[in-house]
Amino acid sequence: MDIAARLLADEGPAALSARRIAAEAGTSTMAVYTNFGGMSGLVRQMVYEGFARLEAYFARVEQTADPVADMALFGRAYRHNAVTNPHLYAVMFGGASLGGFSLTAEDRQYGRFTLSTVVQCAARCIAAGRFRTGDPELVAHQLWTAIHGLVTLELGDYLIEPCDAPRVFEAQLTGLMVGVGDLLEPATRSVRASEARLSDLADPGDPAHAVGPPAVPES
Template sequence: MSPRRADPRVREALVGIAARVLASEGPRALTTRRLAREAGCSTMAVYTNFDGMAGLVRAMVYEGFARLDRHFGRVRPGADPVADVALMGRAYRRNALANPHLYAVMFGAASLAGFSLTDDDRQHGRYTMVGLIESVRRSVEARRFRASDPVMVAHHMWSAVHGIVTLELGAYLVSPYEADDCFETQLSSLMVAPVTGGRPRRAPWPPLGRRSTRCSARPTTGPRTWETPLARRRAATRPRTAAGRSPLPEAR
């Protein structure tokens, strides 16, 4: 008898169901029988597609960051790097609101059912910040942000946006502190920086709800702080531009 082949549709369904169960009911509810019943497949599908529950949990984390990366990828670098940073902040929030269960799992807000991520797993997530770091670097070079380490600035922004989005998903932002207003206020405070003459200035990014038309391309140059064998493998599999170069930084 030939071995069973993994079905991409079943795999996607199992990842979504597992993330929802894990985030809403906890690790004790995450069983192969429960997953098989809701996905309409056999319990063997978990092993065929993921080699077991540990592989399924890892797949949830990877899928969560893959979706975040796709949202970031829709922000194409424009003439104003500070506006790019703001648009990436909104992309981060849109991804979280669209994928709340995966968001809870990928950052550990939901228990990982006894499974521990490796540093290589976390590197998979950190690599999604490359585009943000590049936009921050351009903002510093344009003297829109204070002269500082772009990676550290990106970490501060990531922490701030992640915090307010997590509060929103937990339903802690209520009237009169509505989620939209709180998020935009937080984003504005992060974008204010000294320019020539020492006067603060806010980036003129599109108003909330207006979809940016700058999409799909990623920076072709930028910091290589988080490049690892995993990151290089991911970069090697990304689509190439017309010039034959990867939209993401090339590995050395």
């Protein structure tokens, strides 16, 4: 899946063939069909894999007494997943053409469900009086779209000194927390506290991944 994602992101749909992927992986074309049922299945699994890795990073964000620091760490986890898996990230969100394969609404729903823990954290921030009263799901989507935009620019090498990615990212985290209702001073403290917890996101080994799509919680 990593090989296919790299080929798709670097060279476009023309490079996405069972023969090319098998050659790069040092295996036979039969492996593509045995494991994924064909190229469409492989592309779908790449998207699921990307979200499964994101979900694994989110799972490493432990709940603490400072929900805003927890929220900032979710932002760091999102960025960490993107820069660790840039080719999968491009496939997940359409940064690379899917080679004629289209995601369904159900496929995208798996991605949206990874946001559920962020929604819960937003609710905790609101309950603690740190964020203004509002819809926690909307707050989570606001933060998601903002961080996603920054990460996309970073991966495209648009953020350079003096406004390089780390500098802009740190400023954006604080600005986002203030934007949804926190005060500047406590927001700054919480963002700094989240930076000290970066080791929580360290990979224990190979990137965490799942065989299938991320689990969708029951309604």
